[in-house]
Amino acid sequence: MSTEQAYDAALDLLRRLDPRKLKEHVQNLIQLEPSLAEDLLSSVDTPLIVKRDPKASQREYLCCDYNRDIDSHRSPWSNEYFPELSAEDVQESPFPSKNLRQLEILANDSFDIYRDLYYEGGVSSVYLWELDDEELSDDFAGVVLFKNGDKTSNAWDSIHVLEAVREGTDVTYRITTTVILHLDNGKQMTLSGNLSRQTEKTLAVPPSSSTSVEQVHVAHITNLGTIIEDVESQMRTMLESVYFEKTRDIFHHTRNSTSGNEEMSSDVHQELMKGLQSL
Amino acid sequence: MYARRLRDRETEDFLKRVEDFNSKQYDDAPESPQLSKTRYLSSSNISEEGIDNANDLLFTSDSASPFKRKQYQGSETDTLTSDDELAYKSAYNYEKTFSPTKAHYSKRDLDIELSFRSSGIKESGTRKTYAVSEEDYMLLQRLKLDASTLKDTPKESHAKVPSRGRPREELRDKQLYSRTSVREVDRLHGKKTSKFSEEEGEKPPSLPARRSKDTISIDEGSAPSLPRRKSNKVSTLDVPVERSVEPELSNRNYRNEDSNGKQNLTTVKPKRSVPPPVPRKRQISIDKSIISANLMTDAELSNDYLTSVSKNRLTDYKTLQPVPPPSARKEPQTPKKVSISHLDYLDSVQKKSPSPPRLAPISLKSSLTSPMTEKEISNSDKYLNSALKTKESDPKVSNVKPRPSLPAKPSSLKEKNVFNLSNTAKETSANGKPDFVAIKLRSPEKPKPQVPPKKNLLVTHKLKTASHDRLKAPIEDKFEMRKPEILVKLNKVDFKKNETTSDVPEALEKLRKLSKTQNAPAVPTRKISMPEALIKAETLRKQQVSDTKKASEPKPCFQDELSAAFKKANALSSVTSPTSKSVLNSSLKDAKRITQTPLTAPSKNERASEDSLLHPNKTRAKGPRRKLPRRIV
Numbered sequence: 054m055s056t057e058q059a060y061d062a063a064l065d066l067l068r069r070l071d072p073r074k075l076k077e078h079v080q081n082l083i084q085l086e087p088s089l090a091e092d093l094l095s096s097v098d099t100p101l102i103v104k105r106d107p108k109a110s111q112r113e114y115l116c117c118d119y120n121r122d123i124d125s126h127r128s129p130w131s132n133e134y135f136p137e138l139s140a141e142d143v144q145e146s147p148f149p150s151k152n153l154r155q156l157e158i159l160a161n162d163s164f165d166i167y168r169d170l171y172y173e174g175g176v177s178s179v180y181l182w183e184l185d186d187e188e189l190s191d192d193f194a195g196v197v198l199f200k201n202g203d204k205t206s207n208a209w210d211s212i213h214v215l216e217a218v219r220e221g222t223d224v225t226y227r228i229t230t231t232v233i234l235h236l237d238n239g240k241q242m243t244l245s246g247n248l249s250r251q252t253e254k255t256l257a258v259p260p261s262s263s264t265s266v267e268q269v270h271v272a273h274i275t276n277l278g279t280i281i282e283d284v285e286s287q288m289r290t291m292l293e294s295v296y297f298e299k300t301r302d303i304f305h306h307t308r309n310s311t312s313g314n315e316e317m318s319s320d321v322h323q324e325l326m327k328g329l330q331s332l
Numbered sequence: 333m334y335a336r337r338l339r340d341r342e343t344e345d346f347l348k349r350v351e352d353f354n355s356k357q358y359d360d361a362p363e364s365p366q367l368s369k370t371r372y373l374s375s376s377n378i379s380e381e382g383i384d385n386a387n388d389l390l391f392t393s394d395s396a397s398p399f400k401r402k403q404y405q406g407s408e409t410d411t412l413t414s415d416d417e418l419a420y421k422s423a424y425n426y427e428k429t430f431s432p433t434k435a436h437y438s439k440r441d442l443d444i445e446l447s448f449r450s451s452g453i454k455e456s457g458t459r460k461t462y463a464v465s466e467e468d469y470m471l472l473q474r475l476k477l478d479a480s481t482l483k484d485t486p487k488e489s490h491a492k493v494p495s496r497g498r499p500r501e502e503l504r505d506k507q508l509y510s511r512t513s514v515r516e517v518d519r520l521h522g523k524k525t526s527k528f529s530e531e532e533g534e535k536p537p538s539l540p541a542r543r544s545k546d547t548i549s550i551d552e553g554s555a556p557s558l559p560r561r562k563s564n565k566v567s568t569l570d571v572p573v574e575r576s577v578e579p580e581l582s583n584r585n586y587r588n589e590d591s592n593g594k595q596n597l598t599t600v601k602p603k604r605s606v607p608p609p610v611p612r613k614r615q616i617s618i619d620k621s622i623i624s625a626n627l628m629t630d631a632e633l634s635n636d637y638l639t640s641v642s643k644n645r646l647t648d649y650k651t652l653q654p655v656p657p658p659s660a661r662k663e664p665q666t667p668k669k670v671s672i673s674h675l676d677y678l679d680s681v682q683k684k685s686p687s688p689p690r691l692a693p694i695s696l697k698s699s700l701t702s703p704m705t706e707k708e709i710s711n712s713d714k715y716l717n718s719a720l721k722t723k724e725s726d727p728k729v730s731n732v733k734p735r736p737s738l739p740a741k742p743s744s745l746k747e748k749n750v751f752n753l754s755n756t757a758k759e760t761s762a763n764g765k766p767d768f769v770a771i772k773l774r775s776p777e778k779p780k781p782q783v784p785p786k787k788n789l790l791v792t793h794k795l796k797t798a799s800h801d802r803l804k805a806p807i808e809d810k811f812e813m814r815k816p817e818i819l820v821k822l823n824k825v826d827f828k829k830n831e832t833t834s835d836v837p838e839a840l841e842k843l844r845k846l847s848k849t850q851n852a853p854a855v856p857t858r859k860i861s862m863p864e865a866l867i868k869a870e871t872l873r874k875q876q877v878s879d880t881k882k883a884s885e886p887k888p889c890f891q892d893e894l895s896a897a898f899k900k901a902n903a904l905s906s907v908t909s910p911t912s913k914s915v916l917n918s919s920l921k922d923a924k925r926i927t928q929t930p931l932t933a934p935s936k937n938e939r940a941s942e943d944s945l946l947h948p949n950k951t952r953a954k955g956p957r958r959k960l961p962r963r964i965v
Contacts, residue, residue, distance in 0.1 A: 064947045090960055096949040119955040124962055147956035182956040194953040214952045229952035251948040 059086050060093070067097055072245045073235065075099055094118045098231040098247060101200045101210045103176055106130045115178040115198040117212065122146040129161045129178050149181050153193055156270045157181045160197070163274050167282070168199055172209075175201030184216065191219040191261060191269075197281060206237040211288070213281050217273065222260060226276060227253040230284045234292060244300070248292055252284055343427045350423045385464040390472045 063082045070078050076099050083090040095118050102116040109130035116126040123142060125134035132154065138146055149157055160179040168177035181195035194216045202208030210233040218225045228251070235245035256276045261269045308325065464472075 060950070064950060065945055068945070092954070095954040096947065096952070098949065121961065122958045142959070145959070147958055184953065216953050229948050231949065249948045251952070
């Protein structure tokens with residue numbers, strides 16, 4: 054079995070397994086096939102972790118695999134890894150370029166406002182990195198993270214992994230959005246799952262040569278913001294349809310199946326019919 | 333009162349100590365006359381004989397000489413010395429300074445005592461004998477001097493006059509009157525009247541103070557006119573009548589002494605004989621005379637009290653019955669105030685009692701029935717007539733008017749359509765207000781059983797209209813006003829159906845209904861969700877594939893045989909020449925092409941199914957180059 058097949062198989066398994074134990078399943082799969090570790094960690098979205106930046110007045114930031122190096126996570130506020138890495142590790146650890154760091158700072162500020170407007174709480178973080186090794190290229194990739202929820206397991210995690218590829222004056226934005234919803238109301242009922250969709254959009258961005266870098270950054274932020282705004286609203290409606298409509302289908306299915314049972318008494322059948330008529 | 337008594341005991345104790353001390357110093361007998369007298373005074377019980385003697389001395393003596401003689405006559409061996417005086421003064425001063433101001437008094441407490449003692453000593457200078465007790469003598473002296481100085485300085489004398497204290501309290505217990513009656517008088521007349529009532533006591537010690545007060549009060553009002561008239565009265569009246577007279581008259585006589593000395597002798601004589609207890613009725617009559625005198629002119633005041641009583645008995649009720657105008661009342665009000673202080677409470681009750689019962693019912697009735705004028709209040713007959721008139725008039729107005737209109741209108745309403753609200757509204761508007769009032773008044777009188785037949789008539793009327801014209805809108809609207817909302821909705825629905833039926837025959841409608849019912853079972857098919865449909869489709873495809881596989885089962889067998897042959901050939905080729913290899917390869921390629929074509933067909937379906945499970949995260953950016961974690965989550 055090739056690594057690709059194993060990779061696909063692992064993804065299929067993770068899709069079908071209990072989403073509440075996603076981390077355990079990933080861990081087990083990596084233990085089973087260590088060569089898949091890098092791919093699984095980068096492709097499988099797990100609930101986001103919140104950490105505090107000690108060098109930014111304990112400001113919270115979100116942690117995922119994209120801002121991780123070894124066991125530390127980079128803070129978007131201080132651009133440092135916490136817990137602090139060794140000097141050697143820091144030299145090897147990834148950091149965005151100056152230009153991209155400026156865009157990252159701007160993106161963090163702007164999406165923090167977005168988070169405040171839409172989520173009315175929670176935490177947001179944006180991490181960017183270069184797609185190519187060449188710093189001069191305008192192509193970049195990044196992740197926009199939002200997390201809103203109380204200290205219990207109830208939470209909304211949205212992960213937008215974006216790629217911006219310039220083709221002349223236009224930039225193609227490909228955004229892969231994953232929403233992890235977890236609702237746990239004690240022992241009565243738990244509802245959790247994730248939904249991933251990929252959207253691609255090409256928008257005009259003036260080249261950096263003709264305009265200032267700041268204007269380019271603002272253009273990128275505006276484009277990304279509008280796309281993410283649309284995607285999130287769509288994802289929300291999709292979640293409603295997926296989660297709640299699916300549960301409704303299950304509910305109706307169970308009721309219809311009971312109505313078809315021959316062993317059921319006629320009284321119960323009449324009651325069900327009355328219930329259907331009332332609907 | 334209890335505290336005062338305690339204080340008195342203390343002072344008495346103190347005085348006793350002083351006396352004991354004096355007795356020890358001078359080896360005198362403990363029961364010396366002077367000490368006994370002081371004790372006697374401390375108990376504040378004065379003998380009647382002493383008071384009589386004092387009265388004799390007071391009213392007969394014009395000069396100090398007879399007093400002196402009597403003093404010497406009635407004196408015992410007085411052992412007063414300068415040391416005694418000092419001890420006595422010290423005791424007195426102590427009491428005066430440390431004891432609180434007393435409403436009651438004893439003769440020791442008076443300023444008079446010291447002054448007279450000193451003056452008496454100066455006059456005598458030697459041992460003196462007293463016919464009367466020393467204190468009585470001094471009191472009499474004091475009163476005499478006060479009487480002489482009244483004209484000059486009335487205020488000072490008034491200030492020095494003692495107020496009644498302990499002896500009166502003792503007298504109260506002996507009095508026939510209850511304390512409640514005295515309190516009632518206090519309420520009506522104030523402090524002066526209460527004191528005046530206390531003066532009714534039979535014991536003489538209360539007399540001198542009463543005189544002094546009465547003189548002061550009456551002098552203010554009508555002092556100059558009295559002496560002339562009294563001279564006439566004394567001549568006309570008999571002596572026993574005067575004996576029965578209360579000491580108040582003697583007070584007046586005493587007051588007249590200052591002006592006319594001769595007349596005083598006639599008045600004082602009957603008082604030597606102990607006055608019998610005066611009946612209350614007479615007292616009351618005297619008080620009434622005082623009031624009437626105040627109400628009357630100054631000329632009438634000069635009359636004797638008996639004449640005044642006789643007049644007052646006639647005049648009191650005469651004067652009170654017709655209410656004088658306010659202007660006439662105002663003038664005698666000022667003397668009234670003076671006289672009211674002297675009134676006994678019984679007098680006040682008698683004179684005031686007739687007035688309130690007359691005024692009170694008028695005020696009450698007027699407030700209840702209707703506001704009355706002052707003229708009507710004065711005439712009770714008019715008031716009663718008016719009250720009767722008002723009582724009669726009110727119910728007639730309320731009851732008579734509505735009744736005649738009642739019987740006529742219900743009949744008219746029965747004939748008309750009661751349920752057509754528009755018509756009734758028009759009727760009411762046309763008739764105006766009186767009709768509306770009449771309807772209101774009829775409603776309680778109407779017998780209830782009359783209503784149901786009306787309803788029956790209306791129901792029949794409904795059906796008739798409905799049969800003729802099915803879709804008359806105005807009739808429906810009228811019924812909608814009364815029917816509940818549900819019924820209205822049902823009617824609306826029925827009309828819509830009727831509209832549809834009117835155009836289309838009934839058979840077609842039934843067909844349509846049947847068609848709808850036939851289409852109804854298709855609804856549950858909608859409930860089937862898309863994934864289920866896809867699953868079913870997949871299952872169907874798999875079934876088809878399995879069928880095709882089953883159908884093509886001999887082919888793989890053939891291929892297997894071929895493959896096995898090719899394998900053998902390959903194995904041989906490794907050993908055999910390359911030319912043969914090339915031939916074999918070409919043959920194998922052809923074989924593969926052949927074999928792949930049938931195999932690839934199901935694989936495409938499988939890919940299609942796999943495409944549905946494609947993971948978008950798989951193609952997304954994988955992030956910067958980074959090291960793996962040491963421990964995976």
